[in-house]
Amino acid sequence: xxxxxxxxxxxxxxxxxxxxxxxxxxxxxxxxxxxxxxxxxxxxxxxxxxxxxxxxxxxxxxxxxxxxxxxxxxxxxxxxxxxxxxxxxxxxxxxxxxxxxxxxxxxxxxxxxxxxxxxxxxxxxxxxxxxxxxxxxxxxxxxxxxxxxxxxxxxxxxxxxxxxxxxxxxxxxxxxxxxxxxxxxxxxxxxxxxxxxxxxxxxxxxxxxxxxxxxxxxxxxxxxxxxxxxxxxxxxxxxxxxxxxxxxxxxxxxxxxxxxxxxxxxxxxxxxxxxxxxxxxxxxxxxxxxxxxxxxxxxxxxxxxxxxxxxxx
Amino acid sequence: xxxxxxxxxxxxxxxxxxxxxxxxxxxxxxxxxxxxxxxxxxxxxxxxxxxxxxxxxxxxxxxxxxxxxxxxxxxxxxxxxxxxxxxxxxxxxxxxxxxxxxxxxxxxxxxxxxxxxxxxxxxxxxxxxxxxxxxxxxxxxxxxxxxxxxxxxxxxxxxxxxxxxxxxxxxxxxxxxxxxxxxxxxxxxxxxxxxxxxxxxxxxxxxxxxxxxxxxxxxxxxxxxxxxxxxxxxxxxxxxxxxxxxxxxxxxxxxxxxxxxxxxxxxxxxxxxxxxxxxxxxxxxxxxxxxx
Numbered sequence: 001x002x003x004x005x006x007x008x009x010x011x012x013x014x015x016x017x018x019x020x021x022x023x024x025x026x027x028x029x030x031x032x033x034x035x036x037x038x039x040x041x042x043x044x045x046x047x048x049x050x051x052x053x054x055x056x057x058x059x060x061x062x063x064x065x066x067x068x069x070x071x072x073x074x075x076x077x078x079x080x081x082x083x084x085x086x087x088x089x090x091x092x093x094x095x096x097x098x099x100x101x102x103x104x105x106x107x108x109x110x111x112x113x114x115x116x117x118x119x120x121x122x123x124x125x126x127x128x129x130x131x132x133x134x135x136x137x138x139x140x141x142x143x144x145x146x147x148x149x150x151x152x153x154x155x156x157x158x159x160x161x162x163x164x165x166x167x168x169x170x171x172x173x174x175x176x177x178x179x180x181x182x183x184x185x186x187x188x189x190x191x192x193x194x195x196x197x198x199x200x201x202x203x204x205x206x207x208x209x210x211x212x213x214x215x216x217x218x219x220x221x222x223x224x225x226x227x228x229x230x231x232x233x234x235x236x237x238x239x240x241x242x243x244x245x246x247x248x249x250x251x252x253x254x255x256x257x258x259x260x261x262x263x264x265x266x267x268x269x270x271x272x273x274x275x276x277x278x279x280x281x282x283x284x285x286x287x288x289x290x291x292x293x294x295x296x297x298x299x300x301x302x303x304x305x306x307x308x309x310x311x312x313x
Numbered sequence: 314x315x316x317x318x319x320x321x322x323x324x325x326x327x328x329x330x331x332x333x334x335x336x337x338x339x340x341x342x343x344x345x346x347x348x349x350x351x352x353x354x355x356x357x358x359x360x361x362x363x364x365x366x367x368x369x370x371x372x373x374x375x376x377x378x379x380x381x382x383x384x385x386x387x388x389x390x391x392x393x394x395x396x397x398x399x400x401x402x403x404x405x406x407x408x409x410x411x412x413x414x415x416x417x418x419x420x421x422x423x424x425x426x427x428x429x430x431x432x433x434x435x436x437x438x439x440x441x442x443x444x445x446x447x448x449x450x451x452x453x454x455x456x457x458x459x460x461x462x463x464x465x466x467x468x469x470x471x472x473x474x475x476x477x478x479x480x481x482x483x484x485x486x487x488x489x490x491x492x493x494x495x496x497x498x499x500x501x502x503x504x505x506x507x508x509x510x511x512x513x514x515x516x517x518x519x520x521x522x523x524x525x526x527x528x529x530x531x532x533x534x535x536x537x538x539x540x541x542x543x544x545x546x547x548x549x550x551x552x553x554x555x556x557x558x559x560x561x562x563x564x565x566x567x568x569x570x571x572x573x574x575x576x577x578x579x580x581x582x583x584x585x586x587x588x589x590x591x592x593x594x595x596x597x598x599x600x601x602x603x604x605x
């Protein structure tokens with residue numbers, strides 16, 4: 001390989017989710033000092049030329065980036081080998097620590113897991129953190145999202161097939177009225193909306209979703225402006241669409257740290273559940289296959305690991 | 314298991330079912346179904362009547378199914394007896410409460426919290442109570458107890474605006490932590506929190522909060538009071554009497570009896586024998602351990 005090609009390969013090895021360990025080993029491993037200096041000089045956003053002292057020093061961002069990208073595979077492995085209950089408990093704890101921008105994870109865990117899985121997560125949380133999920137959610141969150149989020153993590157929804165269609169119809173109407181009156185009473189303060197979303201079974205809510213469309217012509221989540229409420233409905237009623245959207249947002253080269261993390265989270269947590277359906281929905285929405293997109297954007301062991309998980313089911 | 318032709322012999326029913334534990338009662342129900350192709354419970358319902366029937370109907374179930382049944386009956390009742398909901402949520406251990414919630418799913422094809430939430434207007438406090446899965450450890454965070462005792466004090470003063478904080482603390486903290494908080498409240502503010510709450514108001518919310526606190530703090534003392542009130546009232550409150558004796562018979566009725574004796578200087582059995590009669594009386598006494 002000519003040096004320019006090698007340079008390109010190394011640049012590629014570092015740009016994406018994870019790192020291409022093979023290229024780093026074979027190419028970097030054989031470069032002599034001049035080639036490495038050339039690499040530094042040719043990568044100005046990772047190495048800053050100190051003209052006064054005649055050397056190239058690492059950019060702080062580059063150092064941080066490397067740390068995150070090298071560890072991405074390790075984090076995926078750790079998350080994958082963990083018991084699903086511990087996994088979810090830790091995801092919740094981390095989200096609480098991160099703050100409001102991460103609260104979508106709380107909605108995701110509370111609404112896309114089965115009732116028994118969520119119960120398991122609550123048990124694991126007791127064991128790991130000596131508190132209940134709901135007590136930490138209630139005491140850490142002070143904003144308007146508190147009511148909804150506490151109610152969601154506390155749910156133990158009925159999972160059978162019985163649904164009372166007239167109740168679903170009347171609750172669709174309640175939601176429709178609440179949404180129309182949102183200027184008078186914000187949706188986070190509407191106990192009826194929270195009651196319906198946080199206590200009804202998923203099948204029931206899917207019936208509500210259907211009736212809402214018939215009443216108003218729009219999808220319930222589209223008509224909800226509050227992000228958490230929107231996510232709640234998506235997770236409960238159309239989880240594969242929700243996950244596809246999260247994946248799509250994560251599968252970009254230049255994306256923030258937290259969004260990048262959702263790639264690992266979604267694939268690891270859904271690999272045994274509904275990754276096949278998510279793949280199909282992803283293809284439906286974005287006209288490109290999920291494995292193909294991962295191939296484009298991820299690197300090395302991390303990429304291979306994800307592709308393996310995606311291939312299940 | 315030898316039921317053939319016993320008809321409605323109350324004494325026999327009491328002596329058999331009254332002395333069996335939950336597993337045995339379930340086995341008896343199964344055996345009865347295999348022998349007679351009918352549900353023993355339906356048979357009891359048609360053969361027995363009144364307080365005796367109601368008591369026997371509640372007794373025959375396994376504990377979790379029983380609590381689910383009582384919760385459902387409470388929600389359907391005209392006077393919306395929320396006392397039962399609060400009792401179930403606060404007296405049972407977190408694990409026991411979950412078993413009840415599962416039993417509720419199986420029997421009613423809905424979740425307990427969805428029925429509680431749909432049946433109560435206004436605050437979702439009771440729904441939060443039944444949804445709780447409290448941490449069960451014995452650790453106490455003294456600093457937290459102090460700050461939350463203060464928070465409760467402020468919240469009670471704030472009237473309706475403070476209800477959210479009261480609900481948060483009462484429905485999410487572990488029981489050990491809460492007991493420490495209630496003690497701290499009394500130490501810091503010179504009055505028991507239950508007294509403060511009842512001074513501030515006697516609406517649904519204050520009553521429910523007081524109930525929850527009493528159950529969490531000392532449920533045996535709470536049950537003693539329920540029993541005492543049930544028998545002191547003009548015309549005994551059989552519903553309450555049955556509920557306490559039937560639900561606690563397999564748990565800590567013995568200790569509740571001791572609390573009752575200490576408080577009233579009269580044995581619970583004597584009080585019950587005075588206020589009740591017939592098969593109902595005999596059945597209650599059997600559950601309390603007194604042989605006929």
